[in-house]
Amino acid sequence: MYNGIVLIDKPAGMTSFDVVSKMRQVFHQKQVGHTGTLDPSVTGLLVIVLGKATKLIDFLQQSEKQYCADMILGIKTDTQDLDGQIIETLPLKKPISELKLQQTLTTFLGQNLQVPPMYSAIKINGKRLYDLARKGQTVEREARSITISQLDQIGASHFDQGAGRQYLSFTATVSKGTYIRTLVEDIGASMAVPAVMKKLRRLAADGYRVDQAVPLEELLKNPHPDQFIIPLEKLLKQLPMVAIKQADWQLVRHGAWLRDLETDAPLVRIFYDQSMQAIYKKDQGLYRPEKMLLHESH
Numbered sequence: 001m002y003n004g005i006v007l008i009d010k011p012a013g014m015t016s017f018d019v020v021s022k023m024r025q026v027f028h029q030k031q032v033g034h035t036g037t038l039d040p041s042v043t044g045l046l047v048i049v050l051g052k053a054t055k056l057i058d059f060l061q062q063s064e065k066q067y068c069a070d071m072i073l074g075i076k077t078d079t080q081d082l083d084g085q086i087i088e089t090l091p092l093k094k095p096i097s098e099l100k101l102q103q104t105l106t107t108f109l110g111q112n113l114q115v116p117p118m119y120s121a122i123k124i125n126g127k128r129l130y131d132l133a134r135k136g137q138t139v140e141r142e143a144r145s146i147t148i149s150q151l152d153q154i155g156a157s158h159f160d161q162g163a164g165r166q167y168l169s170f171t172a173t174v175s176k177g178t179y180i181r182t183l184v185e186d187i188g189a190s191m192a193v194p195a196v197m198k199k200l201r202r203l204a205a206d207g208y209r210v211d212q213a214v215p216l217e218e219l220l221k222n223p224h225p226d227q228f229i230i231p232l233e234k235l236l237k238q239l240p241m242v243a244i245k246q247a248d249w250q251l252v253r254h255g256a257w258l259r260d261l262e263t264d265a266p267l268v269r270i271f272y273d274q275s276m277q278a279i280y281k282k283d284q285g286l287y288r289p290e291k292m293l294l295h296e297s298h
Contacts (some may be wrong), residue, residue, distance in 0.1 A: 001029050003051035003295055004231040005060075007213035010038055010046040019216060023048050026225050035060050035206050036176070037121060041083055044202030045210040052232060052293045059236055059279070059291070064149060066173045066204040069197055071184045074165035076194030078133075079119045080181035088194040091164025096191060098156060101168060104190055105151045108183065113143040117182050147175040148183070171203070207238075232276045232293065239279070240265045244272050252278055253294065258287045 010019055016037045023032045033054045035047040044067075049057060074092050077084035116122050118133035124141070132139060150173035157168035172180060181197040188195025203210050214228050222228075242261050244252065249272045251258060258280060261268065267290065270278040281290040 001031065001051045002027050002226065002229055003293075004049075004053050004229040005235065006048040006050065006219070006228050007208055007210075007230070008046045008048055008219065009210055009213040009215045010043055011216055012041050012043050014216075015040050016046060019046055019048065022216070022220065023050070026220065033057065036065070038202060039081070039083075039200075041081060042200045042202065044200075045205050045208065045213050046202075047206050047208060050229065052295050053235065055291050055293060056232075056235060056279075059239075060206040061176050063205065063207045064147075064173050064175060065178070065202060065206075066150075066171065067180050068154070068169065068171050068201045068203055069180050069184060070167065070169045070199040071187070071195055072165050072167055072198050073188055073191075073193050073195050074163070075196050076185065076188070077196050080117055080179075080185050081197045081200075084119070090194050092159070092166055092193065093164065095157065095159035095166050096193070098153075100191070101157060102153055104187060105153060105170065107190065108148050108151055108187065111145060111147050114146045114178065114182055114186070115141050115143045116177075117179055120179065144177060146178040148178070149173045149175075167198070173204075232295075233271070233274070235276070236269060236279075239267050239269045241271055241276075242268045242280075244270060248272075249277075252289075255289050255292065257283075257289075259285075261287055 006023065008019055016034050020032050020034055024030060027050060029051065031051050031054055033049045035049060035057050038044065038046055047060065073096065074090055075086055076088035078087050118138055119130045122129050124139055152171050154169040154171060157166055159166045180200055184195050184197040219225050219228055240263050242263060248258055252270055266282050268280050268287065269276050270280050275295065277293050278289055279291040280287040
């Protein structure tokens, strides 16, 4: 069984689960997942986790994500992207000034509250929101705290006078759980204009960038796809590595606590025989198991 991650540049037209399914076929193993869903129309970085790396999803997701988005001012859909039905149209008589656009984007920087969209995989009372939305149902959603650390317009906007629509692009660096299509709609609403996301590409996630990823089709055609696997030992390098000896290895194998690790870090990666075997957390001066990986090779 392979243990590690694969960085995929996902094409449009596929769900994240579609990619997972193909990875299961390619690597001949069931234990495959991903660290964050991309909608079918969205392209870009999808971090695939294999084997023991599936246990590290929560740790990998701590990093911010970065996106490049195209948006349209003047229309609004029920899904907040162009896959949905237009529910509001407000042709613009003149373009919104570049200064106002930039000033508006600036107001969204920092910590914000965002209401997740109905067309999302979030569960409420055991039911996926998108399942309820497809039935025409709308339920109250609690606003969630998000952080936007970077939000910059790319170039100048374009105004289509005939359609009364304005087009602009931006990059955004955001915290986990941020919906860019909801952000787009909120940006428009702050200027009293309907807005919809036209296109979205994920540029970075979990400490990796899309230029490090392999296009899905390229991996599927490669006779040695395992060359694209980043092994466990190269993950979570922000956590200190502690190499243990035989005596402590026997303790780790049985989930015991450790002492005298010669570090004061709150979380550490435990290595034995050059393989990452666990993540331990500091607790009352000792270290206890936080996540057990236990494997012989990667």
